[in-house]
Amino acid sequence: MDSLQSLRLYVPEPTGRPGRETDFSYLHLSPAGAVRKPAIDATPVDTADLAFTLVRVLDEDGRAVGPWAPAQPDVPLLKRGLRAMMKTRAFDAKMLIAQRQKKISFYIQCLGEEAIAVAHAFAIQPGDMCFPTYRQQGLLLAREDIPMAELICQLMSNGRDPMRGRQLPVMYSYKRAGFFTISGNLATQFIQAVGWAMASAIKGDTNIASAWIGDGATAESDFHTALTFAHVYRAPVILNVVNNQWAISTFQAIAGGEATTFAARGVGCGIASLRVDGNDFLAVLAASRWAAERARSNLGPTLIEWITYRAGAHSTSDDPSRYRPADDWQHFPLGDPIARLKQHLEVLGAWFEEEHRRTQEQLEAEVGAALKEAERFGGTLIDGHVPPLESMFEDVYKDMPPHLHEQLRQARG
Template structure:
């Protein structure tokens, strides 16, 4: 699967990385699929999503933007600006708020989730808003499809608050045991989304434990094969990289003379 290989190459920032090592590893993107990178600057991707949707409407195509934000980042000003623009310009955008209860170290109440819901913020701006069980796959699919059809029918934006839970750390630098109980994830009432869907399908007679295990093994093999192929182009531990001369590229449409000189000096110094 070339798409998966490209994504893993981007995670490794190796020689085949389509971003050429110029993005944080987890902030992968794919221009071919219209998948824009998340942003390290919290909440900015939401207003970018609204702007992209406004451009789509102005061009008259049927593309819809779908922007994602966490519960903590809703406290950023960009989120509220995005709501205003989405409402005023009837932008064909779905604003997804993933309320997984915890930002990097603060409970969602710190971002204002205790006194009211995050969905209520959309309603306050005149935007159709839903609060959905984010661990119910069928509910997620149905709500997303509804919002997509609204946007394509020129009814404008939808805000969806997905109620879920962040079971693991926020990042490799985060230790959730410092600020929440260790067994918190197991006590979350909405359960595990994969386990819930599995039980539901088995109950309907449309699935079985055997099919589940076989599918899991097949998918793991597919990912392992893509990872093995990607590692031929380098890993984080053994990177082949892009070559230092590429640091001068992709900033200007035409490289200015001073950068051309610097690149030449670098290559001469390396004996290139």
């Protein structure tokens, strides 16, 4: 008995901490262009190797290489993509300042992750339904039909907030833009999306669903339930796992990203899976189109793990300098999605520094004007505007039940 070891648990730790540089070799990257592109009707098992490699298109020199690269560059689309990513970043930067100025109470930016939502927006079609988390504002900002001022009204919960103050700031809802109401309860979007996709198929529609979840939230049971239903019924859904390395202050290894990949969860559940460079606009576009085509052709779901880095704080309530090196993003080997697409367009001779500077200025002016417009509808934290008490009871039930009538009566005094 003396030879028996006492048992112990293993607790994963990030290699980097404040004052100690991260060793990013844990990411296991593949060179650009090295990973094969399977046929659209590949079986889930046939994608098993792709759950452990990394689909990349843009190389170090900004060239598009390998089987996932387009036969011909679509320059107008690439320019729209770059502009939409720059717009998303400009919007985030301005809203962070607005939060510091107490114009809004809370904000979540997607700095460094812009390509994932923006390129995906170009891969889906009108009528499809996205079930995003709070970090896919790029889906909305990539569109021309969602006024920025209206988004800001939501952030302010003011008189023109389409959600009428019922949602936390950033929890947008745009049915007409295929943007399902964001759920603050992590992982619920996954089961909602699979259910929506199954309903679309039951009705014989042609629209597909796309769901988002973070690395941390995959530890929720809803994630696994969604995978089972998607697999069994071959639901027409894209299952996006955004591995941005962090879940607030918790490293992705704590959610189970160390000994295997998040993409491998898909293969283990009989779902075709890809692990993709999420900071490579062209890789995101190609992989999203591949998954969308599968879903649309009744070939079933695809799970895609997007490798990226949450460059900013989790939210305005977080201070990442407490738990990770302050300059971590500068060392992240997959770089900055905006800088990489800009470099590619420059290599194509389709983008110039002067145009970049002008676009940046235009976008900043556009966001500034939208903020001013939104402020006209009141509701910033500093102007003291408070909606009428009664409004708290409205829009919850179609017909207000008796107990709420009673509560309203009591609240009025």
